Amino acid sequence: MESKTKLHSLERLRIEDVESLCDKLTDKLRNDVIYQLNRRGAVVGISGGIDSSVTLALAVRAFGAKNVVAIMLPERDSSPDSLRLGNELAKTFGVKALVEDLTEALQGFGCYKRRDEAISRVFPSFNPATDKAKIVINQNIGKAIPSVFSVMIISADGKKHSKLLPVSEYLQIVASTNFKQRSRMSMLYYHAERLHYAVIGTPNKAEVDQGFFVKYGDGGADVMPIGGLYKTQVYQLAEFLGIPDEIIQRTPTTDTYTAEQTQEEFFYQLPFETMDLIWHGWENKCPPEELAHELDKSTDEIRNIYNSFERKRKTTDYLRMPPIFYDHNM
Template identity: 25%
Template structure:
């Protein structure tokens, strides 16, 4: 069994149908998302446009002092090619006001998570003002490992690529013709200069996705090791990370008192 996740032949159409149907059922006028210049947001933006039309999609470019100018230029160019509404909002003054009000020196991680939550607030305010839905850009690899900001980039109305591993997102990007320059970028949350996903996670996405896909298929750590040759230490670390970050994949945890509890056994 090959543990490299594949991309189904109907995946693109499934995602576009979901996007269009959800908008139709919601009564909203369209979608808004944050465009970073990276592969995930580019893929989501392209899917949205192909699903509902460029006139129903808006993108926000929300740089901070740690954002690369090149990324914003790439995001701007890509948005123009999609012919969508574009808004530029510099979040640095907002971040500075938070720091001033808190009167503390935030470390890199705290500041990065705060930036993500500021962007979330801006996206939802823009969505509320214009009767839009917020489209998130997190992928399955990030969701399972908790590699995102709780109530930041993890907060959205829909997650079009939330059931696709990062390696599948790359395959999808090629299929829907995302610019090669964007596809080739080193994945980064942009929390600080030089940050990269794989360095922070301590594993490549190719290895990570094989481990996660093995877990999805109910394989043990030993079986994943035997089938992939990935070191047991890495496999164990990924499993521990998935278990440790389960709280990020649920709303605020509720102690069970009633017959049916929201987020536990209440079915919508």
């Protein structure tokens, strides 16, 4: 019964004609890049994840493989799978693939050192050479309290320790790891300018709306063709566009911290299918009791998740804002 109602709800988000939507997106992408931005091709940063893969496939449909360059941007904390899957994706779509290792640039910025210093202030025994670390949320999104981050370290013997992050350490860890996304953006623009191409961004609707991106990092791009698509819809496009199965099956990760971390545990706190449905319900003002019934959750839980979405939307407005230009006549 539960799966039936959930299935019914998911139908609401299901794209009926995927081919037609892909055609519309690629037509718009081509027009925007060629006529609005006056650029002659596309640069896409690929990570071996579903979003960048779908974006690359759309770019290939829009410009042809010879006018698209895929760029892999590993650094010392990246999973080796990202490079392998990125190469496989580039081969599948016949595009030129470049690898730009950002480790030295990030060392120059002090990214790792600044991050590890902050972690060591919380866990003085932390040894970056042997221990792994990640940021986690230990509160449940369905409870009426905002999410607050903790740092978890995993020692060489597999033991896990987690502590609530004090505000200055939290901000330092975030600010230092954001060098990664901003360095990727710089490298993508280097190649885009060298080729007179546009940078095609990869965030999906959940990332854009909930602010799960770095301002002037992965949020820095010329066009974001999948920015209006729910994650479940991105998967639909992936199937249609022929993205390799291993990429479709792969659990979305942040690929940012030394310890493996899924996007669900770092940010969303809900499985994608459920999150998409509740976000859709919130956006369309669906009464919490109605959605609670459909998803077999309590009304309070849905109400708390709606509140959490509202908070996320509000607190991340800053990320979506363009610079505020002052008129000298003000």
